[in-house]
Amino acid sequence: MSDAAYAGRRRVNAAMLALTAACAAVSAGVLLAILAYIAWQGASAIGWSFLVNLPKPVGEVGGGIANSIVGSIQVVGLAGLIGAPVGALAGVYLAEYGRGRFAFCVRFAADVLNGVPSIVVGLFAYALIVMPMKRFSALSGSVALALIMIPIVLRNTEEFIRLVPGTIREAALALGVPRWKVTLFVVLPSAGRGILTGALLALARVSGETAPLIFTAFGNRFWGEGFLSPVATLPHTIYTYAISPYEDWHRQAWAAALVLMAFVLAVNAAARVWLKPSRGAAY
Amino acid sequence: MTVAAIPGPRERAGDRLFRLTIAGFAGLVLLVVLALAWQLARASTQTWRTFGPAFLWTSTWDPVGEVFGALPFLYGTAVSSLLALLIAVPLGVGSAVFLTELAPRRAAEALMFAVELLAAVPSVILGLIGVFVLVPAVRAVEPILGKTLGFLPFFRGAPYGVGLLSASLILAFMVLPYITTITREILLTVPRPLKEGMYALGATRWEVVRGVSLPYARSGVLGAVFLALGRALGETMAVTMVIGNTPKISASLFDPAYSMAAVIANELAEAASDAHLSALIAIGLTLLAVTVAVNGAARLMIYRLERR
Incomplete structure (x- = not known):
């Protein structure tokens, strides 16, 4: 082989590797640019009064997003109370008894549900609850968001329970502990940290969901009146403000985006630290 | 690892109750998926009865005259998703190669964290950036593209900014993390002896990537691409905010268009007639069928890989 041919191959090598480095730089750079831009735009519009006041009537400058923050906590909180236990218990079933055709079907159904677009899940909640009740609520x-959470929590729980060594189960069983107690009080706590983190990540993900809320929670310019009436949520408020023609609302959309982004970032970073050798389970 | 495989004494009553209870929760998941499809089918029967399957290939969308055809939405969804993949796949696979083969471990971990965070950014926030940053930028670039590549039908027309091009760009960055993460995970499983064998023959790093790693990872990458396609097809907010929301079919990427998810998001809450509502839900059912098919294919590919 001639030296010239080898030099040529070396050049191709360097060029292609540089290209892959450029790809990685673009991928990570986009995230940094997004975060920096939100921080820059949001910081100039955010303040204490913005966080604790209701929106002003249309056309007046100022006002806040307090009702959206409370509404988001309400809707996402209830979604977590429904979605996390269902997902976790179904995950326990798959990990502990998950053989045979039924388990395969459940696992496949969870993966299918995970891939269903959030707007279609919203349509389901609309047909199931809004249409019979004849009102947005x-x-x-919450039901729509819970359905989005379930498959994420389920697969995450299953994965973490499988990591619990069999010897721990056998030790407890050898002491004569009934199997249901072994599962609930020995296996589940040893996987607890992973399961909880997964549930938190799922919560962070649905707290940014907008599409299924447009025609379920609907939005509201005042405080919500309980779970059976329309309520404002943070992502939905960002959406309506962003596409509105008012300059002041655009400013507020950036500030609200900063609040939402800070929450999502905080949960993700906390999960990262808490669960040191982590693997993203959000898919 | 389950204990169930070991034949033991008869199941205790408490154990049985517990098993059946959590099996009920697992069954609930199955039930939800079936109920979802059934509800959407039931709520859209009116449309399927009136228009039949032609609903999918006619292109009149007239809520006032109650004539509905979904073709412009199908077209917008398909074109924006495919174009997004065209941008995101090379970028994602390239990043994954860099992260596994070149970057020092610490740097790779930091970069992976950044990529995973990109997946966690809510789509409405990406849409916000799309509206105020991306769309003006695209509007500025479009005349230049038109001048240089205007001989192609894809790059003609007035520079609106909003349209298929903006939607595809924003979608590309939304699916990029999925492609990067999954491809990297598969590249990490390439057996060392294979690579070392090729290095021993004097191959350069790039030749090893091209000759061993990428062919080994091919089916997994294909699974990742399908998974990303499933996400892109159903993505709503960011697309709704930048695609222009005009039910027209045009070859030019500069022109405003519409997508299936976007029309549901925009019109459902204000749908006045039952026919309109039913047509929107019929679009939702179509979207469900397409994404389930795409995701099912992706999952089967990935299941097969896991068994290997």
Whole structure:
């Protein structure tokens, strides 16, 4: 082989590797640019009064997003109360008894549900709750978000329970502990940290969901009145403000985006630290 | 590892109750998926009865006259998703190669964290950036593209900014993390002896990547691409905010268009007639069928890989 041919191959090598480095730089750079831009735009519009006041009537400058923050906590909180236990218990079933055709079907159904677009899940909640009740409600929004959470929590729980060594189960069973107690009080706590983190990540993900809330929780310019009436949520408020023609609302959309982004970032970073050798389970 | 495989004494009553209870929760998941499809089918029967399957290939969308055809939405969804993949796949696979083969471990971990965080950014926030940053930028670039590549039908027309091009760009960055993460995970499983064998023959790093790693990872990458396609097809907010929301079919990427998810998001809450509502839900059912098919294919590919 001639030296010239080898030099040529070396050049191709360097060029292609540089290209892959450029790809990685673009991928990570986009995230940094997004975060920096939100921080820059949001910081100039955010303040204490913005966080604790209700929106002003249309056309007046100022006002806040307090009702959206409370509404989001309400809707996402209820979604977590429905979605996390269902997902976790179904995950326990798959990990502990998950053989045979039924388990395969459940696992496949969970993966299918995970891939269903959030707007279609919203349509389901709409057909299931909004249409019969003939009114938009916080409850229907929570149900939609819970359905999005379930498959994420389920697969995450299953994965973490499988990591619990069999010897721990056998030790407890050898002491004569009934199997259900072994599962609930020995296996589940040893996987607890992973399961909880997964549930938190799922919560962070649905707290940014907008599409299923447009025609379920619907939005509201005042405080919500319980779970059976429309309520404002943070992502939905960002959406309506962003596409509105008012300059002041655009400013507020950036500030609200900063609040939402800070929450999502905080949960993700906390999960990262808490669960040191982590693997993203959000898919 | 389950204990169930070991034949033991008869199941205790408490154990049985517990098993059946959590099996009920697992069954609930199955039930939800079936109920979802059934509800959407039931709520859209009116549309399927009136228009039949032609609903999918006619292109009149007239809520006032109650004539509905979904073709412009199908077209917008398909074109924006495919174009997004065209941008995201090379970028994602390239990043994954860099992260596994070149970057020092510490740097790779930091970069992976950044990529995973990109997946965690809510789509409405990406849409916000799309509206105020990406769309003006695209509007500025479009005349230049038109001048240089205007001989192609894809790059003609007035520079609106909003349209298929903006939607595809924003979608590309939304699916990029999925492609990068999954491809990297598969590249990490390439057996060392294979690579070392090729290095021993004097191959350069790039030749090893091209000759061993990428062919080994091919089916997994294909699974990742399908998974990303499933995400892109159903993505709503960011697309709704930048695609222009005009039910027209045009070859030019500069022109405003519409997508299936976007029309549901925009019109459902204000749908006045039952026919309109039913047509929107019929679009939702179509979207469900397409994404389930795409995701099912992706999952089967990945299941097969896991068994290997």
